[in-house]
Amino acid sequence: MRWARRIIWPVPVLIVGVAVVAVTGSVLLHGWALFTWPVADWVQVSAQFHESLVLAGPVLAGCAAWAAGVFTPRSSIVCPASAPRSGAPLVLRQVGVLAGAGLLGYVLVLAPLVVSTAVRATAGGPDVLVIASGVAGLVVFAPAGYLIGVVLPRWAGILAAVVGSFAFVLAAELVGREAVAITPTWLTGLPSAGYEVNPVLSVFRVFFFVVLAACCVIAAARWVSGRSTATLRTSVSGLPVLALPAVIALVALARPAEPLDYEEDPPRVCEDAGGIDVCVHQARADVLAPLAGAVADTAHAAGLSDSTLVDEVYDAILWDDDGTRDRVILQLQLQDSDAWLDRAALDVAGEMSGARYCHRLSRDTAGMSGVPADEYLVSQAVAHWIWASAGYAGFALQGGVHPDVDQTVDRLNQLPDEQVRDWIANHHADLFDCDVALDELP
Amino acid sequence: MISSAIVAGVPAVEVADLTVRYRRRVALDAVSMRLSGGIVGVLGPNGAGKTSLLSVLATVSRPDAGRATVHGRDVSSAVARSAARELIGWLPQRFDLSGSMTVQDTVAYAAWSHGVPVADCARAAIEALSVVDLEERATDRVRRLSGGQRQRLGLAAAIAHEPPVLLLDEPTVGLDPSQRVRLRHYLRAISTGRTIIVATHLIEDGAQLCDELVVLRAGTVAYHGSPQALADSVAEEGAGEDGSGVGGAGAPVLSTPLERAYERLVGSEDAG
Structure with a gap:
């Protein structure tokens, strides 16, 4: 193990160990779900390189502040102010080791994710610039935390580094979308297949994080080399250098770049489901067969064996939802690996029963009051009956559901299936237009 | 490192017209001295300029x-001082230790900080710990050491890179009498071929440890010479006097010529 000690020298094994384990754990906690997704999406996996920093960044910053707190107090005996390696040699070495420890923890989780994606992905490839911006974003936490650790007393430094880093992580949420150029994480509005991340933005992010890291190292090195036990004087001469990343950040905020663009002519794969065209982005080809099966099952359960009401079911990324009634646009909830298919089937059933149209009407007329409650209830009850009959009632319905839906579905369940299907066939046009009253139910 | 740094004819430490001010207060006022080796005690009351x-x-x-x-390297300029730093071991009066670190790691990191290659740090640490009889505690956490052991650990950290010049600021403060004796013993053991400058306000340190004394008073050099010569000066002048009379009523009883000589130089208050 001597070689390992030499590699991490002069950072204590305990601090490096905590950094590696904590970063690995936090990246795994944040990114585990991607291993379980039914599709392997390079765009999302690439974005995971920066989104993993939500917890990993503050953890790494805290470890860096810890190391600084051990080595750089004014009266430190392990690296006194009089030592020839006090200053840049110490700071560069310790920050380098800690950044490396963070990267190791990061790679331990994300490398298998990349390999898994390479094996499973059906389209595209890694976005190297986005990945580079994630790596640079991780690295910056080491010098930033270290700088806080040299300026403040040990425990206060660790606390401030963790809290300050967490604020940095949340900045895009606190400041607004325009801050994604200078924040390590985006948190919301993340890209997926069908989107492209603005390459200029990614390059800028790498540049900004490199500048910020370098300035933190310079400021910390100046502070450490300027320590003195003779007076309370410290060297703040390095701190003005932090004005450089601050100016860059202000420029970025003043002139925000559009982070995402739609992929031009996204590749698609389609399958016929009993006369209904089901299409998804090529990157989601793995879910096409089960989705087409769900569409066919739903149509069959509704007694609509051909394209009576719906001609096409499209992955939302392939088509803007322009309200065209014969095309179902699905927002596939693939992050919910257990229930995405149930949700997709409910959306299809909802389109067939008119529930989605009723919902759109209610949205357009600013609330349920704009839609006859009876008609909304009927369309939702029929959608749920179709959905359950197709065998997809895999989760409890929540939110946006009429309070009497269960009761109305029970009423339909008491009838023979064929009778309900006949009734749907006879009323499909009115159902589709959200125009069937409660007393018209069989 | 010791042998390579020493150049014949160049004093280990040379100070010329050195002045240090803290705002309006003058801590050192044009102090000059040449120190060539052995253990040098810098004595003086609080505020005399020892730490400065x-x-x-x-x-x-x-x-x-x-x-x-220090051995010809200028320590007073920002540019040249990095060359001098490798020649210096320094133990401040109060120093910070990480209780969770092991004794050996503490010294090994100190060695690295002073320029020892990573591969040699463990060996350097064990050697330094053996000098202060702490090698058996090498794997213990620092928090388990007593006050005296911590002081010895500090000394080990200061000597791990084998500096030719060792600067110790009040190293015996806070130690009980037996620990002081022990620490002096260690300093004696490492003094060969080295210049050790010990700032202290304890005459006892000067008498029992030092080859040479510099007495500072209000930022100036009041005496520079051997402890014996200082003791002799008062012995000759005050032959036949009773030591108990020095310092007046309420002053500590001064029993040795060195203490009486020091008292005459700086006054009774700090004649420890």
Whole structure:
């Protein structure tokens, strides 16, 4: 193990160990779900390189502040102010080791994710610039935390580094979308297949994080080399250098770049489901067969064996939802690996029963009051009956559901299936237009 | 490192017209001295300028005027001091230790900080710990050491890179009498071929440890010479006097010529 000690020298094994384990754990906690997704999406996996920093960044910053707190107090005996390696040699070495420890923890989780994606992905490839911006974003936490650790007393430094880093992580949420150029994480509005991340933005992010890291190292090195036990004087001469990343950040905020663009002519794969065209982005080809099966099952359960009401079911990324009634646009909830298919089937059933149209009407007329409650209830009850009959009632319905839906579905369940299907066939046009009253139910 | 740093004819430490001010207060006032080896005690009451002198020599404080060199390397300029730092071991009066670190790691990191290659740090640490009889505690956490052991650990950290010049600021403060004796013993053991400058306000340290004494008073050199010569000066002048009379009523009883001589130089208050 001597070689390992030499590699991490002069950072204590305990601090490096905590950094590696904590970063690995936090990246795994944040990114585990991607291993379980039914599709392997390079765009999302690439974005995971920066989104993993939500917890990993503050953890790494805290470890860096810890190391600084051990080595750089004014009266430190392990690296006194009089030592020839006090200053840049110490700071560069310790920050380098800690950044490396963070990267190791990061790679331990994300490398298998990349390999898994390479094996499973059906389209595209890694976005190297986005990945580079994630790596640079991780690295910056080491010098930033270290700088806080040299300026403040040990425990206060660790606390401030963790809290300050967490604020940095949340900045895009606190400041607004325009801050994604200078924040390590985006948190919301993340890209997926069908989107492209603005390459200029990614390059800028790498540049900004490199500048910020370098300035933190310079400021910390100046502070450490300027320590003195003779007076309370410290060297703040390095701190003005932090004005450089601050100016860059202000420029970025003043002139925000559009982070995402739609992929031009996204590749698609389609399958016929009993006369209904089901299409998804090529990157989601793995879910096409089960989705087409769900569409066919739903149509069959509704007694609509051909394209009576719906001609096409499209992955939302392939088509803007322009309200065209014969095309179902699905927002596939693939992050919910257990229930995405149930949700997709409910959306299809909802389109067939008119529930989605009723919902759109209610949205357009600013609330349920704009839609006859009876008609909304009927369309939702029929959608749920179709959905359950197709065998997809895999989760409890929540939110946006009429309070009497269960009761109305029970009423339909008491009838023979064929009778309900006949009734749907006879009323499909009115159902589709959200125009069937409660007393018209069989 | 010791042998390579020493150049024949060049004093280990040379200070010329060194002046240090803290705002309006003058801590050192044009102090000059040449020190060539052995253990040098810098004595003086609180505020006499002992710590200021050591801080300049340790390169952690810059003088307002004058010059100081360690084996010919200028410690008073920001540019040249990095060359001098490798020649210096420094133990401040109060120092920070990480209780969770092991004894050996503490010394090994200190060795690295002072320029020892990573591959040699463990060996350097064990050697330094053996000098202060702490090698058996090498794997213990620092938090388990007593006060005296911590002081010895500090000394080990200061000597791990084998500096030719060792600067110790009040190393015996806070130690009980037996620990002081032990620490002096260790300092004696490592003094061969080295210049050790010990700032202290304890005459006892000067008498029992030092080959040479520099007495500072209000930022100036009041005496520079051997402890014996200082003791002799008062012995000759005060032959036949009773030591109990010195210092007046209420002053500590001064029993040795050295203590009486020191008292005459700086006054009774700090004649420890």
